[in-house]
Amino acid sequence: MTELPKTFDPSAIESRWYAHWEETGQFRPDRPGAEPWTIVNPPPNVTGSLHIGHALDNTLQDILTRHARLKGKDALWVVGTDHAGIATQMVVERQMAAAQDKRTNYSREDFVAKVWDWKRESGGEITRQLRRLGCSMDWANERFTMDEGFSKAVLKVFVDLYNQGLLYRDKRLVNWDPGLGTAISDLEVETREVQGKFWHFSYPLEDGSGAISVATTRPETMLADMAVAVNPEDARYTALIGKRVRLPITGRLIPIVADEHADPELGSGAVKITPGHDFNDFEVGRRAGIEARDMLNMLDAKGAVTQTADGLIPADLLGLDRFEARKAVVAGLEADGVLERVEDRTIQTPYGDRSGVVIEPWLTDQWYVDAATLAKPAIEAVKSGAIRIVPKTWEKTFFNWMENIQPWCVSRQLWWGHRIPAWFGPARDEVGLASHIDMTFHADGTFTERPALASQIFVAISEAEAIASAAAFYGDRFAVKVDHTRNFPRATNDEVYLVQDDDVLDTWFSSALWPFATLGWEGSQSPLALSEVEGQATGDTPETSASTSLSTNGKGSWGFPNRTPQLAGRYPNDVLISGFDILFFWDARMMMQGLHFMKDVPFKTLYLHGLVRAADGQKMSKSKGNTVDPLGLIDTYGADALRFFMAAMESQGRDIKMDEKRVEGYRNFATKLWNAARFAQANGIGGSTTLEPPAATLAVNKWIIAETIRTVQAVDLALADYRFDGAANAIYQFVWSRFCDWYLELIKPAFNADVKAEIDAESKVVAGWVLDQILVILHPFMPFITEELWHALASREHDLIVAQWPMADARAIDPEAEREVGWLIDFLSTQREVRAEVNVPPGARPALYVLGQQTVAGSADPATYPSDLIDVFDRHRTTINRMGRVDVITFLNTGMRFDLKSGERESRLGESPLLGSGVQFVVGEDTYFIALEGTVDLDAERARLTKAIAAAEKERDSLAGRLNNASFVERAKPEAVEKAKADHAEKSAEAERLTAALARLG
Template sequence: MTELAKTFDPSAIESKWYRHWEATGAFRPSRPDAEPFTIVMPPPNVTGSLHIGHALDNTLQDVLIRHARLQGKDALWVCGTDHAGIATQMVVERQLNERQQKRTDFSREDFIAKVWEWKAESGGAITGQLRRLGASCDWTNERFTMDEGFSKAVIKVFVELYNEGLLYRDKRLVNWDPGLKTAISDLEVETVEINGKFWHLKYPLEDGSGHISVATTRPETMLADMAVAVNGDDPRYTAVIGKLVRLPITGRLIPVIADEHADPELGSGAVKITPGHDFNDFEVGKRAGFKPADMLNMFDAEARVIQTADDLIPAELLGLPVKEARERVVALIEAAGLLEKVEDRVIQTPFGDRSGAVIEPWLTDQWYVDAKTLAQPAIEAVRTGAINVVPQTWEKTYFNWMENIQPWCVSRQLWWGHQIPAWFTDDGTVFVAENEAEAQALAGAGVTLTRDPDVLDTWFSSALWPFGTLGWPEESSTLHRHYPNDVLISGFDILFFWDARMAMQGLHFMKEVPWKTLYLHGLVRAADGSKMSKSKGNTVDPLGLIDQFGADALRFTLTAMESQGRDIKLDEKRVEGYRNFATKLWNAARFCQSNGIGASTTLAAPRAELAVNRWIIGETVETLAKLDRAVADLRYDAMADAIYHFAWGTFCDWYLELIKGEMGEETKAVAGWVLDQILVMLHPFMPFITEELWHAMGQRSCDLIHAQWPNPQAKVDSSAKDEVEWLISLVGAVRAAKNELGIPPGAKLSAYVRDASEETLARLERQMAAIGRLARLDSVSGSPAPQGGAIQLVVEEATFVLPLAGVIDLDAERARITKSIEALSKERDALAGRLNNPAFVEKAKPEAVDKARADHAEKAAEVDRLTAALARLD
């Protein structure tokens, strides 16, 4: 046994134990004959640093992986980082800019070499930060989406999908970032409300019979308009469908078409159609018979105006950026007398999350995956239960998106990433192969080939994570043993960008689901429920919380607050509260040490005769059952609740108090055994303090991380449970009454009992020593109580009378309580009046209404408590 320090200091133990675990290979799967359990970590960006979302996600995973180890499973937590194409290229380019250099000063190969240099020096800082959190990943097999083996898997998947006709090149609209000059995914687009304008324009009919009014927030795109759409059921436009209008500025003749996209209730009911620069218009254009290759493009890669294929844009507009082009187009239309009016309007505007540039829908040639075909088995897997989605409420969202899935654009115009394995001849013929030699063989000797300069979207490579990290496409025992994975834990915000795509790729290439259960957690929000953002200044640094309160406290907070289907409102006070929980456990272990209670030598519960010991063994059995159910159901809040209330309330607050007067060998054995069970059950949530206490309590045959999950081999003793719960109720009632009346806790009182059953009298006799010590009652008599003021307490069938003569001034106490009740009732009723006022509930800020409700509940509860106290005074 190692004497514990008087004060619990998380920083003194965390780095020590993590270094020990990693150095001894504690995180590696080493039980080849045991049942495997596998989780893959959502790979953080190699450029990233630990944010509170990472802390939540990885804590939830670590809880499951540590629990699986304790159950004796062959637990593997696959870890690694994503090469993060855009983010990483930006970091390195920024460094070059600081030296007055730019990417294009180098060859592609030289620039990529610089990225690898950066990764070796600075990349992957987040993996060290995950260690501080306590993440018990198998770091010896850390993977990177650009490492040689994983890259081989990515290229093989691309080639096979192409050969199967599931990956192809097409001209479609994409989210184009003019700052980065690349297509980006929807996830990398941030929509922001900005103040803008709504311009109403007149488009003259070619036959001179009038004009059609259209409205737009982007008047500059009219330079590439190809139609005006009206609803076929709108009687205002029946006569003009099929006619031509002449566009202002360009003079282009475009048809009036009928399409359901035009809503008769919005504006004039007519909309301009620019299929080369608007996603909705692109679909309208296709329905109207425009081929993508014929759709007009009026922007270059930097969103500057270029000439359209019909050569109708005036020269004065060429080369203008969007803002200037907009101003000039509006001026020209106004000068022509074709501007009807301009309205102020708040506009939903898309921005690139990294470049800050306004995103332009842009018509380009890109590589696409036939997601609709790949989605069908993934839909069926969830529908049949092969993939269990938790919480189940997300299934509806999953089905809706997957059943309406669009082609997946997988090419990006970057240098850093997996370069697309496609080679073009001079006439545009494409050959796809795993390497240039194979492509040349397909093309024939002497044919000049040029490789596609684009790279693959990082979501394409990360979609292979569940099997690519296990060595696929090479056959191995690891691959077959650990695929499919058991659980994927993910934020709901990447359900489509990552989770669904893993399901599609895993089922297609492995013919099995990638994981059996998909757990989707919520977002971590600020204490007031608002979304965290740097601009609001309300972000929380998990490393700062670890510095202040310890990793165990942060982990337990995130676990306790993780409730299926809900976001987490993170309050620093909760973290502080769980730091106090750790301190409570530390002090309980010190108490045990000082009383000769040490490490248990048995997995099964010790034999016990005393009721208090039979009771605590039963409480351990019940807590274990609650915890096991919660783990099976992935109810993290219930897991934390079960072990927290048992460790703090049942063990520390009551059991250790109850045994202070009886420290025989039986009690020492039981107390040591129960503390061991607590340390094992709590370890997945608070690994550092539990490992420290595990070793401090005595000699061990293994580290706690590899101990056995509790197996008490005992049952709940109902008679002992009833007796100790009765004792706790009696002691609690006496303490509460003293507190309400301002009687010092240590003041000794006498008690008289009436209407007591034979069982209660027998319990009083057996437990009198504990009652005297804990309730500070020097006697309990069955004789009639003396006349005068007294406290009356009802515990089960018996009434306990505690005379107060000479202890307090009863009249003064009655007056004090009555006055408090009156004041609190007044506050309660005032709050009730506000809450019953519809004007307050509907117009006040939600947080103000919530606070009023909480205050009302608090005042009402206090009134009830004092009223009961007053009634107890005889």
């Protein structure tokens, strides 16, 4: 037990306690026989640094992990980082560029070695920052999506999916980033509003009988147009369907097709179709019978114009950047007399979030996963309740996306990442061997010769297995080798040369395996010393098949026949905490892969939290300059305050508005608890020696025990329902109001020298027990201050992080004591408010009269008055005298005068005291009167209240006028409207409160 410093300094305790926890293995699950509890963190990018979204996500995870640990479970929080293919390669290439160097100066292997060097030196920044937040992760077994064991799992999944026909190579449109020279996911596309143009021009009909008008925001793409679409119900164009138009500039003849994509209400109702450069047009083209292999591609990997397959693009346009080509095409259309008009328009334009360049829909060969097949078991799992999505409102969005899911592009044109385990060999025909080669142009000006889809593909875990497969395929005539220096497969008279695919896998593909590939699946380096569990040995996994279906025969939980806990009971994970923005990029894909390979859900509950927004409700972004650095907040207010803010503001289904003042308020909350602990130390209150509530005789002690139990119950229920705000607010109200503001004040007289020793001892024991319960239930939210206070209050056998969660035993609740102390608090609170409203000087002790409900109505019958009220006042006379500043109470309907100082009672029945001027208030069913004659200038007070009421009502009415103005509500920013509503409510309440105070004065 150490004496606490007078001032609470978060920085002085945080680093010390975190280092202690980690060094002593407190985050390591080590409870043989205990129920396993598992959560995995969404692996942050290895290049990343802690942002406010990370702070929210990881705070919620840590609350659940620490709570599970305190509940006696063998809690494991799996931690790791994602290799972040694009981001990491960009970081390393930038460093090389600063040294006048570049990636293409090196072999692929040498460049990858440089990335590993960077990772070892600089790739741990975010993990250090997670420690500052207080995350109790199992750092002894930190994972990385490129570590050896995890990579084995990734390769196995790829090969198995390919062999099952669920992963294939295809030519489709992708989001192409010309700046990075790779396909990117939708999550890496940032949509911006750009001021652009809408060009209208006409395509002449082939027979010269007229023309058809079309419009576009990208006129340069007409160089690769392959059709014009009109709505089949549009009577204007019925006769034109099937005819052809001749494109200006290229002279290409293209058909007019019928397709519902064309909206008769938009523009001319006719739409140009460029299937190789627009996602909607791609689908229209396929419906029109155009195969992907036949779709025209007019741009290279850098976004420059290249020749199409029909060779019709004029030579003077070749090599132009797409935006320079736009100017040239518009000029050409104007020169040909087919440009009709140009409109200014705001255009939603896709940009690469890392490169900052406009994204191009680009037709290219990529690897795809049959997501539609894998999605079916995941849909069924959510519908059956095997996976509970919280909040439930996200289910509709989940089903809508999953039921309309598109093939998942999993290849990226990078060097850093899991290289695709596919080797290409030359195609084989009846005569012999032949090669079919495509040219792929890269952003740096280089190009790669690679096999087209017609070539033979060998997918295997290793190069040796690929060679063996190829040898069986080509026969004994040929010796099969792998060429590590050339970029295309070939054959000689007696040798066949394979080349491995240059691409790497999308990082979402590897992270989709996170819930099981981090736990020892297929020998992927388990973080635990796994042994046989429920008859299943380490690394064993159910057989895989081409499809996964959920049993409905009633066997096992939720219809899953294979419900035996896997991977030492760590799979399925108990819960996943995730931002809703990666529901489809990560969460849904984990469901697909987990169900397919483990035959069970990856997690039982999926909790989706909102975004942390700026104080005005806007989305945070660096370009807006409204981001918040969580580390700066930790430096200023401490990690505990930031964590508590995150929890208290996390309300299911809502985003969080960043409010630094509230973070400061929770630092003040920590300070209040600190001072309460110092008060306890100063008065001989120490830690409790029992988990059960101590015996109590005083009503105030029985009351605080009951309040403690009810708070534990509230926190348990809130956390079970993932109501982080409910749990945090229950603790806050109990600690601040019930324990600090009331209980400690109410028991202060028990520490006076003239109080009986046994009462003093009882209050000390109860106060110590309550303080211990506070520290335990608050620990998941504020781990640092609670651990510090835990050890300061007593000599402990163990750290708080591994203490035992309180017992919410309702048998220890005394309703009568609750009612009595509840009345006392209500009486003191109301009296304080009334005194403040009418400006009674703090030191004044005006006479107090109990009128009684019936007395006010005109009856003086003592039988109508509660007979035990004076006894309640007597039991709490010292407290009421001290805290209520009341010396004497007179009960008018019984004539009893009660002296709170001496405890003497004097009957004055029959006397009719002149009450004079004063103020009334009601507590329960009793009416009280404070005599203010000579204490307060009542006329001046009435004038003050009247003036204040008028000012509040004026502001209230002004705000009501604004809110009733449709123009303001429709045009003002949403945050401005919300502020006006809040201000109106505040002023309305103020006016009501002041009016009530004036009425009390009579």
